[in-house]
Amino acid sequence: MHKHSTAARPTAVAALAVAAVLATLVAVPTAHAADGDDYAVTLVSDTSTTDYTHRTVDLTGTLTRTDGTPVADAPVRLEESVLFDTWNPWGDPIDPTEWETRDVGTVRTDAEGNFTLQDVPADRVEDRPSPFLFPRHQVMFRAVYDTDPTDNHMAFADTTVKVRPVTSAITYRVNKTTVREGDTLVVKGRVAWPAGHGPIAGTRVFLRTYYESSYNARTTTDARGNFTVRAKIRDYDNEFVVFSAPGDYYLAGASKNLPVKNVTP
Numbered sequence: 001m002h003k004h005s006t007a008a009r010p011t012a013v014a015a016l017a018v019a020a021v022l023a024t025l026v027a028v029p030t031a032h033a034a035d036g037d038d039y040a041v042t043l044v045s046d047t048s049t050t051d052y053t054h055r056t057v058d059l060t061g062t063l064t065r066t067d068g069t070p071v072a073d074a075p076v077r078l079e080e081s082v083l084f085d086t087w088n089p090w091g092d093p094i095d096p097t098e099w100e101t102r103d104v105g106t107v108r109t110d111a112e113g114n115f116t117l118q119d120v121p122a123d124r125v126e127d128r129p130s131p132f133l134f135p136r137h138q139v140m141f142r143a144v145y146d147t148d149p150t151d152n153h154m155a156f157a158d159t160t161v162k163v164r165p166v167t168s169a170i171t172y173r174v175n176k177t178t179v180r181e182g183d184t185l186v187v188k189g190r191v192a193w194p195a196g197h198g199p200i201a202g203t204r205v206f207l208r209t210y211y212e213s214s215y216n217a218r219t220t221t222d223a224r225g226n227f228t229v230r231a232k233i234r235d236y237d238n239e240f241v242v243f244s245a246p247g248d249y250y251l252a253g254a255s256k257n258l259p260v261k262n263v264t265p
Helices: 009-026
Strands: 039-045 049-051 056-065 075-085 097-108 114-121 135-145 155-164 169-174 184-192 204-208 217-220 226-232 241-245 255-257
Touching (some): 056 135, 056 155, 075 114, 169 241, 184 241
Parallel strands (some): 049 155
Antiparallel strands (some): 039 056, 075 097, 135 155, 204 217
16 A cells, blocks of 8 residues: 655645635635624524525524614625535645635615515526535525724624535446556546436546545546546555536535555555
8 A cells, every 4th residue: 555645745735725716716705703893683594404496595684783773774785605625635724615605685674673685596606617526515694784894893694504415426437456657547437316407418527546636637427427537647646536526516426436556666
């Protein structure tokens, strides 16, 4: 068995830095500042769990002064963050959560300080695939009341709903189970999920050959879910996993450990 080498660590760290830049481009959640000096916000969802056919929530909340006095006709901004797990095999102090955050809209409180926003999608809304590959299957909503965006003091509240994803499967076959440096590992297989849950064509499939990388090769499926992915073996490759990353946040990815061993001297 090969010991974990640090030979590829600079490359892996560089890749993580790129991912961090992507995260800032996607948008990160508002920093957890103090709840403002004079105001308090509450936020609740009408459901704690969503699923493939029920993806929206109704959000309600209140805005009051800290003494409980309602604040009428005030703007409350609502945000949504779709959560992913951070790839981090080293145990470093890295934020374990990746965020895709968007503004949901601004609502105004009524005379009693209440606000409501109905039929909010608890889902990704972008057409492009996420740069993050490991969905946490949680969606967090935040309500923010900020009287002065320059002072970093705001009143806010969060509520999180769990996503119940549809299970998918991945099958495979490999061209060899013993590899050496310079060999090409070829993995052919198929991704599948229950009928009626969207097209399979174009689903991303990844191959990991080294434990510090989230993946080392990638491909997409055809209309039947079939795929072929290849990776040239390096002397330090020591972990072989194939996994899928469906574009729909309500479809769970699937993974398989491959029975491949690197016998490079």
